[in-house]
Amino acid sequence: MFRKVLIANRGEIAVRIIRACRELGIQTVAVFSEADRGALHAKIADEAFCIGPAATKDSYLNQKAILAVCEVTGAEALHPGFGFLSENAAFARMCQKCGVTFIGPPPEAMECMGDKSNAKLTMKNAGVPVIPGSDGAVTSLSQAKGVAQAIGYPLLIKAAAGGGGRGIRMVLNEGELETQMTAAANEAQAFFGDSSVYMEKFLVNPRHIEIQVLxxxxxxxxxxxxxxxxxxxxxxxxxxxxxxxxxxxxxxxxKAMGEAAVRAAKASGYVNAGTIEFLVDKDGAFYFMEMNTRIQVEHPITELVTGVDLVKKQILIAEGEPLGLTQEDVHLHGHAIECRVNAESPEKGFRPSPGRIESLHMPGGPGIRIDSAVYQGYEITPHYDSMIAKLIAYAPTRAEAVKKMRWALAEFIVDGVDTNIDFQLSLLKNPDFEAGEYDIGYIGRLLEKK
Structure with missing residues (x-):
């Protein structure tokens, strides 16, 4: 059993990991930036160290500073959470060299699945359905034109090393190809330090459905x-x-998607928690999109319907423990919904709304879970994401979960910053949402009507 774990992250996920460590009897070390001196994760960890200024490159992406804290505190393991360094294979390898266990997949698996174009090739070889597109990165305009001619328009140009919706451009016709290819490559370079892009057929209004694997x-x-x-x-x-x-x-x-996800994980030599993301078309055909080689923001809803603590499992797997469950042990019970409550203004194009939380009331009651790191008087800075909380409702049926979430959103009070609570509530009351009839383009079409 690890004696001490460093959490290389901030916000609600850092708090979530600290709580899991406490339940396992593990001491925790937090790192924080100068802008996060008052952050909850820094207050509740057993030890906390400032690692640099507010800019992420100087703090939460400062690999040497983070590993120096591991050395000073004697932390044997490091949990990266999500974002920041969580999918950085070079950092995971650096942890290994320093004798620190990286609580996540091996760097080789991260490299295999982190490069989206290489991941598609791996999936094809493993018999996992993939969206028609380029075989690997596209390196020239002439090559791009050839791929486009083969798969047809509309199509997407996507960052090979990307994720989180960055480095993606839609191309409707050949006249847009060069401009959009350049734009995607530039954004990919800015966000991921790698300008490589690949191409795939654009599926019209599919569902985005992901499978959690361990x-x-x-x-x-x-x-x-x-x-x-x-x-x-x-x-x-x-x-x-x-x-x-x-x-x-x-x-x-x-069952078909789950078994495909397991094949994907095994083909890449994956260990720990991961998520295989698929697009599902109107006929029920599914296609591999990408793998997130980390814990997901939305992991709580899986925990609620399966009863499996994913963060604890991550830690135990990293210690070398066997999984402790088989596929026959996994059963889905009830329904869970997660709303991301953000400090942003939907009326102003969802512009972030940094500021001080003057008063705060979070809902509670049976079936309500809140993962958050804010408190009354907390300052939401412009330096990081604007999430206030993940609000999760769980009930035996979807209809009951929807009702719980509506009341929970109505009871959620935040003064001092703008929030998207009313926008979330309007979604929950939408007849299409009630019927479960929506797709990845639904919100865009909804906003266009306003």
């Missing part, structure tokens, strides 16, 4: 059902559900 170092791998992440705005998830409410999601499709 794999240990003993060859065991299971899938824990799906999460429907189709409610998005500009490729950023807003609300997630487990299981999917789509009429397309039958037990047979769930």
């Amino acid at each position: 794999a240990d170092s003993h060859g065991n791998c299971v899938y824990l059902g799906e999460r429907d992440c189709s409610l998005q705005r500009r490729n950023q998830k807003i609300l997630e559900e487990a299981p999917s409410p789509s009429r397309l999601m039958t037990p047979a499709l769930r």
